[in-house]
Amino acid sequence: MSKCRAAVLAALFLFLTAFSAAAQDVTLTSHDGDVEIEGTLLGFDGEFYRVDTIYGEITVDASGVVCQGPGCPNLEAFVARLRVSGSATMGEVLMPALIEAFALRNGLTARREQDAPTRFTYVLADKGSGEEKARFSFHNTTTDEGFSDLLADESDIVMSLREVRPSELRRARELGLGDLTGPNRSRVLALDALVPVVSARNPLRAINTDQLAQVFAGKITNWAQLGGPDAPIILHLRAPQSGLTQTAQDKLLSPVRLSLSLGVTAHASNGDLVKAVARDPIGIGIASQSNIGNTRPLVLTGSCGFSLRASRRAIKTEDYPLTAPMFLYLPARRLPKLARDFLTFTRSDPAQIVIRRAGFVDQSPEEVSINDQGDRFANAITAAGSEVPLSELKRLVTRLGNMRRLTTSFRFRPGSARLDAQSTSNVQQLARALEAGKYDQRELLFIGFSDGQGPAAANRTIAAKRAEAVREAVQHAAETANFDKVRIGTEAFGEALPMACDETAWGRQVNRRVEVWVR
Structure with missing residues (x-):
C-alpha cells in the first residue's frame, strides 16, 4: 500500500469516526443501567432531553438518566434560552414591560443587551448571586417575518397582530411543526384596536365603516364625498407586511370584498404613521389604538344612528368592530421551565396591570x-x-x-x-x-x-x-x-x-x- 493511499484511508477513517460521533453525540443511561438510549441531542429545557434516535424523536426526564457524550449539557450552569420574533408593536414596549415585571416578582434582574437595531436580548440573572438564568432574545420586525422565522427554526415564539394564514399553517405542518391552530398553540396576550385617525385640522369627526373601507380601497378619493372640503384624500398605513395592515384588510376590506388601494403611503412604524397624519390636513390613517399620537380618532357610525368609539371597555368586549387581538404563537415542544413560568405570568392579575400601563387593553x-x-x-x-x-x-x-x-x-x-x-x-x-x-x-x-x-x-x-x-x-x-x-x-x-x-x-x-x- 502506498503512503499516499494509506494517508487517504486514514483520513477517511477519521472522517467516518467523527461523523459517527456527531451523529450519536449523547448516550442516556438509566441509573440502574438497564436502559440505554443513543442519539442526537435536539434540545434540553433544564428538565428534559429531546433526542433524535433510530426510533424517532423522544423526550426523556433528565432526573432519571445519566448523560454521556460531547453533546451533554452542563446541568449545573443551565441557561434557559427563548427566541421571540414578530410584531414590533408588541416587541418594543409590551413584551419588555412584562419581562421586567416577571423578573422583579421572581427575584431576578433583567439586563437588556442591544444586539442590532431590531434585535435585543434580555439576560435574566439571580438577584443575589448574579448567576445567569435565562436569555430571552427578540427580533422586532413584522408579523410576516415572525412566522418566517418560526418556519426557518430561527424563533420559538411568534408575536402576531393577526391569526396565522392558511399558507403558514400548511408550511408548518410540512416542516413537522404540527397544527398552529391546535389547543395551547396560541394565546391572546393583550388587545389593541384599529382606529381611523386624521389631523386635528381636519373637520371630519365620524365615518361609517363602509365609507372607511371605500376610502382605503380607493373608491372614495375626495373629502367632498364625505361632507368635507374639495380636496384629495391621502392614505396612510403601515407597511403591507405589518399585522396592523393585514388586520385592516381582514376586518375592514374583506367583509365587503374590497382590496387595499395601491395609492397608500406605507410607514415603517405606527409612530411614523401618526406623525405623518398629524402633519397632513387632508390625510387619513388607520393606527393602533395604543398610540394615536397627536392625531384625532374618528368615531365609527352607522346609518341607524349607532356610534362606537375605541374605548377600553368596547375593545375588551369586542363591541368595537375593529378590535385587534395580539397573539403569541407557541411551539409544540416543551419550552424551558423559566420560559413556561414567564408565559404563565402573562395571564396573571399583576401582568394585566402591566399590560394596561403599557397602553394596551388587558383581559381582566x-x-x-x-x-x-x-x-x-x-x-x-x-x-x-x-x-x-x-x-x-x-x-x-x-x-x-x-x-x-x-x-x-x-x-x-x-x-x-x-x-x-x-x-x-x-x-x-x-x-x-x-x-x-x-x-x-x-x-x-x-x-x-x-x-x-x-x-x-x-x-x-x-x-x-x-x-x-x-x-x-x-x-x-x-x-x-x-x-x-x-x-x-x-x-x-x-x-x-x-x-x-x-x-x-x-x-x-x-x-x-x-x-x-x-x-
Missing part, C-alpha cells in the same frame, strides 16, 4: 352594571322593530335588572358557528377563573344575541344554541372547577339588543354574540 374581566349601559338599552329601544315587541324588551330588562355584564364576550367567525380567535382565548380565561373559584356562590348566565336578518323567532333559536355551545365549551375547559358551587344557565334574546347597524357585514358580525352576565 370587569363587571358592568346595567346603569352604565344606558346607551345600549336606548339603542335597543330605538332599533326595535315590529318583530321585537315591547314585551320582549321588558323581559330583557327584568331578567338582567339585578345582574352585571362581564366584559368577557364571545363572537363567531364570519359565516361559521366556530368561535373567533379572541373568543377561543376567552373560553380558557373564563374556565381558569371558574377553576380558581372566582365565581363560587354566584350565578353566571350565558346570553345569546343575533343580528336582525330573518324572522325574530328563528334568530332567538339560533342565539339560544350559540349560548348553549359557549356554556358547554367553558365547562368542558374548566376541568377542575366545582360546579356545585356556581349556578350556570343560558338565555337568549335574539335581535333585541343590537350593538351596531344591521345593514353592514361588520355590523351583523358585532351583533352576533354571546354575553356573560353575573349575579
Whole structure:
C-alpha cells in the first residue's frame, strides 16, 4: 500500500469516526443501567432531553438518566434560552414591560443587551448571586417575518397582530411543526384596536365603516364625498407586511370584498404613521389604538344612528368592530421551565396591570352594571322593530335588572358557528377563573344575541344554541372547577339588543354574540 493511499484511508477513517460521533453525540443511561438510549441531542429545557434516535424523536426526564457524550449539557450552569420574533408593536414596549415585571416578582434582574437595531436580548440573572438564568432574545420586525422565522427554526415564539394564514399553517405542518391552530398553540396576550385617525385640522369627526373601507380601497378619493372640503384624500398605513395592515384588510376590506388601494403611503412604524397624519390636513390613517399620537380618532357610525368609539371597555368586549387581538404563537415542544413560568405570568392579575400601563387593553374581566349601559338599552329601544315587541324588551330588562355584564364576550367567525380567535382565548380565561373559584356562590348566565336578518323567532333559536355551545365549551375547559358551587344557565334574546347597524357585514358580525352576565 502506498503512503499516499494509506494517508487517504486514514483520513477517511477519521472522517467516518467523527461523523459517527456527531451523529450519536449523547448516550442516556438509566441509573440502574438497564436502559440505554443513543442519539442526537435536539434540545434540553433544564428538565428534559429531546433526542433524535433510530426510533424517532423522544423526550426523556433528565432526573432519571445519566448523560454521556460531547453533546451533554452542563446541568449545573443551565441557561434557559427563548427566541421571540414578530410584531414590533408588541416587541418594543409590551413584551419588555412584562419581562421586567416577571423578573422583579421572581427575584431576578433583567439586563437588556442591544444586539442590532431590531434585535435585543434580555439576560435574566439571580438577584443575589448574579448567576445567569435565562436569555430571552427578540427580533422586532413584522408579523410576516415572525412566522418566517418560526418556519426557518430561527424563533420559538411568534408575536402576531393577526391569526396565522392558511399558507403558514400548511408550511408548518410540512416542516413537522404540527397544527398552529391546535389547543395551547396560541394565546391572546393583550388587545389593541384599529382606529381611523386624521389631523386635528381636519373637520371630519365620524365615518361609517363602509365609507372607511371605500376610502382605503380607493373608491372614495375626495373629502367632498364625505361632507368635507374639495380636496384629495391621502392614505396612510403601515407597511403591507405589518399585522396592523393585514388586520385592516381582514376586518375592514374583506367583509365587503374590497382590496387595499395601491395609492397608500406605507410607514415603517405606527409612530411614523401618526406623525405623518398629524402633519397632513387632508390625510387619513388607520393606527393602533395604543398610540394615536397627536392625531384625532374618528368615531365609527352607522346609518341607524349607532356610534362606537375605541374605548377600553368596547375593545375588551369586542363591541368595537375593529378590535385587534395580539397573539403569541407557541411551539409544540416543551419550552424551558423559566420560559413556561414567564408565559404563565402573562395571564396573571399583576401582568394585566402591566399590560394596561403599557397602553394596551388587558383581559381582566370587569363587571358592568346595567346603569352604565344606558346607551345600549336606548339603542335597543330605538332599533326595535315590529318583530321585537315591547314585551320582549321588558323581559330583557327584568331578567338582567339585578345582574352585571362581564366584559368577557364571545363572537363567531364570519359565516361559521366556530368561535373567533379572541373568543377561543376567552373560553380558557373564563374556565381558569371558574377553576380558581372566582365565581363560587354566584350565578353566571350565558346570553345569546343575533343580528336582525330573518324572522325574530328563528334568530332567538339560533342565539339560544350559540349560548348553549359557549356554556358547554367553558365547562368542558374548566376541568377542575366545582360546579356545585356556581349556578350556570343560558338565555337568549335574539335581535333585541343590537350593538351596531344591521345593514353592514361588520355590523351583523358585532351583533352576533354571546354575553356573560353575573349575579
